[in-house]
Amino acid sequence: MTTGARTLYQQLGGEAEVRALVDRFYDAMEVLPEAASIRAMHPRNLQGSRDKLFEFLSGWLGGPPIYIQKRGHPRLRARHMPFAIGTPEAAAWMLCMADALEKLPPEVPQLTREVLFSQLGQVASFMRNQPGDSPG
Numbered sequence: 001m002t003t004g005a006r007t008l009y010q011q012l013g014g015e016a017e018v019r020a021l022v023d024r025f026y027d028a029m030e031v032l033p034e035a036a037s038i039r040a041m042h043p044r045n046l047q048g049s050r051d052k053l054f055e056f057l058s059g060w061l062g063g064p065p066i067y068i069q070k071r072g073h074p075r076l077r078a079r080h081m082p083f084a085i086g087t088p089e090a091a092a093w094m095l096c097m098a099d100a101l102e103k104l105p106p107e108v109p110q111l112t113r114e115v116l117f118s119q120l121g122q123v124a125s126f127m128r129n130q131p132g133d134s135p136g
Ligand code: HEM
Pocket: 038, 041, 042, 043, 048, 049, 050, 052, 053, 056, 071, 074, 076, 079, 080, 083, 085, 089, 090, 091, 093, 120, 123, 124, 125, 127, 128
């Protein structure tokens, strides 16, 4: 996804910043009480989850499509079907992401942060798979 001439990947500062964002995201998931239910869905060791989210976001943000190259089409909604994701779980995921986005380097423009938060919110919403709580 792009906004203007530079990809979001570039606006964020490239690979190291995307990796750091994902690390902060899962660090937040480890400690935030509101995220306990979604933390419990993940493996005890989060390294594989960190790698997969980094690889996915890299391509999704307009950088190298590492996830697709390594693992094929993400089929993100199907891959989340084994987990009971409703509105509270999507909100918990976004709370961790908000925490991670807050700590982006100061030079990342406010608009970039807002676009990213809004687009990720749409994906999180799309992952919902509970009766009456699905994306429709
Ligand atoms: C809405 C709330 C969400 C919950 C509760 C959730 C939960 C999970 C869980 C439990 C896994 C398995 C972890 C693992 O295999 O290590 C997973 C995998 C994954 N999630 Fe989410 N997720 C959510 C939203 C999202 C969003 C918004 C994105 C992308 C922007 C995303 C991207 C991924 C990716 C790329 C994987 C790895 C898929 C694979 O290759 O198996 N997730 N998620």
